[in-house]
Amino acid sequence: MSSSTDWPLWEVFVRSRRGLSHTHAGSLHAPDAEMALRNARDLYTRRSEGVSVWVVPSTEITASSPDEKDAFFEPAGDKPYRHPTFYEIPDGVKHL
Amino acid sequence: MVAVTAGRTAQGVADAAEAGSEREAAAFDAAVAADERIEPRDWMPDAYRATLVRQMAQHAHSEIIGMQPEANWISRAPSLRRKAILMAKVQDEAGHGLYLYSAAETLGTSREELLDKLHAGRQRYSSIFNYPTLTWADVGAIGWLVDGAAITNQVPLCRCSYGPYARAMVRICKEESFHQRQGFELLLALSRGTPAQHAMAQDAVDRWWWPSLMMFGPPDDASSHSAQSMAWKIKRHSNDELRRRFVDICVPQAQALGLTLPDPDIRWNEEIGQHDYGEIDWTEFQEVLKGNGPCNDQRLAQRRTAHEEGAWVRDAAAVYADKQRARADGSGAEGTTTDAEATAHPVEATA
Numbered sequence: 001m002s003s004s005t006d007w008p009l010w011e012v013f014v015r016s017r018r019g020l021s022h023t024h025a026g027s028l029h030a031p032d033a034e035m036a037l038r039n040a041r042d043l044y045t046r047r048s049e050g051v052s053v054w055v056v057p058s059t060e061i062t063a064s065s066p067d068e069k070d071a072f073f074e075p076a077g078d079k080p081y082r083h084p085t086f087y088e089i090p091d092g093v094k095h096l
Numbered sequence: 097m098v099a100v101t102a103g104r105t106a107q108g109v110a111d112a113a114e115a116g117s118e119r120e121a122a123a124f125d126a127a128v129a130a131d132e133r134i135e136p137r138d139w140m141p142d143a144y145r146a147t148l149v150r151q152m153a154q155h156a157h158s159e160i161i162g163m164q165p166e167a168n169w170i171s172r173a174p175s176l177r178r179k180a181i182l183m184a185k186v187q188d189e190a191g192h193g194l195y196l197y198s199a200a201e202t203l204g205t206s207r208e209e210l211l212d213k214l215h216a217g218r219q220r221y222s223s224i225f226n227y228p229t230l231t232w233a234d235v236g237a238i239g240w241l242v243d244g245a246a247i248t249n250q251v252p253l254c255r256c257s258y259g260p261y262a263r264a265m266v267r268i269c270k271e272e273s274f275h276q277r278q279g280f281e282l283l284l285a286l287s288r289g290t291p292a293q294h295a296m297a298q299d300a301v302d303r304w305w306w307p308s309l310m311m312f313g314p315p316d317d318a319s320s321h322s323a324q325s326m327a328w329k330i331k332r333h334s335n336d337e338l339r340r341r342f343v344d345i346c347v348p349q350a351q352a353l354g355l356t357l358p359d360p361d362i363r364w365n366e367e368i369g370q371h372d373y374g375e376i377d378w379t380e381f382q383e384v385l386k387g388n389g390p391c392n393d394q395r396l397a398q399r400r401t402a403h404e405e406g407a408w409v410r411d412a413a414a415v416y417a418d419k420q421r422a423r424a425d426g427s428g429a430e431g432t433t434t435d436a437e438a439t440a441h442p443v444e445a446t447a
Contacts, residue, residue: 006207007414026264027198029207031410031417043191046184047271066137 009058010036012043014050022054030055128329133259136202144328147321148258149203150219151330156196157214157221161395163189165229166238174232181278182235188275192268199260215400223381224307226389233286233293233300239279240353241301241308241346247272248342249312252332261330280349287354294354301350302358309373310381312339318378343371 007029013022025044030036036055044050064072080086089096120139127134134140163186170186173179197207213219224242229235250272253265286297313319313335325331333341343362350357361374383389 007410009201026195026267027201028194031413032420035413035417043194046188046191063137066135066139 007031010040010055011058011061012036012040013054013056014040014044015052016049017051022052025049027058128257131257131329133262134257135259143324144330145203147325147328147330148261149200149205151325152196152200152203152261153205153210153213153219154221156193156200156210157219158225159189159193159196161214161221161225161399162242164395164398165225165227165391166235168229169232169235172232173235178282185239185275185278188271192271195264195267196261199264202260211403215396215403217387217396220385221395222311223384223389224311225395226384226392227303227307228390230303231296231300233283233296234304236279236282236286236297237300237304239275239277240283240349241279241304242311243272243275243279244346245308245311245342247276248338248345252338255329255332257329280353283353283355297353298355301353301355305358306376306380307384309339309342309376310378312336312342314378314381315376340370340373343373347371 008031009027010030010033011027012025014025015022025040028036028039028043030039033055037053040053040055041050045053076082117139121141124134124138124140124144127138134144166182166189167186170179170182173182197210200210201207210219214221224245229238247269250265250269254262254269256262256265283297283301286293288294313322316322316334316336319335322331322334326334346357347362359374362371365372384392387393
């Protein structure tokens with residue numbers, strides 16, 4: 001039987017209270033989505049840390065590679081004009 | 097790739113890899129120096145990875161083996177209140193084990209491999225759990241002293257250079273505080289109770305004090321992993337530093353409990369502004385590490401039994417999950433082998 005191999009890995013996202021987005025809490029092993037949800041509740045919300053939980057198979061997550069992070073995020077690097085602090089406004093001008 | 101150029105190309109690849117890894121090593125060193133966190137997919141030295149796996153595995157194993165000495169008293173807790181608290185605490189320990197196993201798995205090791213190594217005695221757990229819980233007061237002494245020592249050790253680990261380990265420790269430390277306080281409160285109730293209850297509390301503290309001090313590991317001059325771990329910022333303080341900090345914390349707490357610590361050499365040292373304490377019996381520590389503690393065999397045997405006796409649950413859950421998947425795929429007919437099953441059990445699929 002399959003007990004000799006690990007169950008699939010799931011990533012757990014918890015919404016701590018209404019109005020906030022789900023945040024990555026950690027991961028766990030479970031045979032299916034329903035068990036993953038129940039395990040996530042027992043593991044990550046024992047002290048009422050959540051009002052909603054998502055579980056996602058870890059294999060379904062596509063991530064950027066740390067090796068190419070400089071090149072990947074480079075386009076934003078030379079555009080300081082995207083930040084409000086880039087602009088010089090005379091003293092005394094309000095609501096800007 | 098054409099055969100003729102293969103040799104040169106391979107050499108070229110090797111050169112590029114070497115230059116690449118030098119650049120990566122520099123990036124790793126810079127991140128550690130700048131107190132940034134190393135994340136799972138970053139390049140890291142093999143020895144850093146191996147050290148983390150060893151330490152996190154030992155830590156995870158300690159959490160789940162640590163469930164045993166306390167679970168020993170769940171059915172005999174003196175009140176429903178104490179029973180509910182103890183169950184919650186033991187459940188927390190299981191949770192802590194799971195956080196740490198997950199964190200260790202980000203380093204490319206599997207859960208199964210970690211458990212196999214624990215069951216085969218090839219990875220350790222904290223030697224403290226090889227001592228027996230003889231009386232109800234031991235539950236209090238474990239909470240106060242063992243969890244207290246663990247917290248002293250673990251708070252600096254929240255700033256460990258490896259991100260997933262540090263994050264797991266933040267979660268664990270938040271929860272440990274309840275563990276320590278319930279132990280203190282339990283001991284206080286006994287200490288203020290009948291003379292027999294007071295004596296029981298004192299006896300538990302007498303037995304758990306020295307093993308708790310040993311939890312900080314060998315003295316600095318005999319600790320084989322310490323220097324490198326501190327350079328990598330896995331560890332932030334030396335074993336002796338943390339041990340003395342723990343003594344400082346415990347002395348006034350013992351007074352508040354109305355109990356004495358079993359060390360006549362504990363006294364305030366004006367010069368360093370900390371307490372001095374007596375000589376630790378490191379022979380006992382080594383013996384317990386070697387497997388000759390009072391409960392080494394029992395703890396490991398019980399862990400193996402629990403794992404084996406839980407096999408049917410894991411099997412049933414796996415079969416159920418397969419069946420649900422098969423139904424969802426629409427191919428629902430009994431006996432149909434899904435792709436997933438065919439990959440997982442090639443022998444069965446072709447038999």
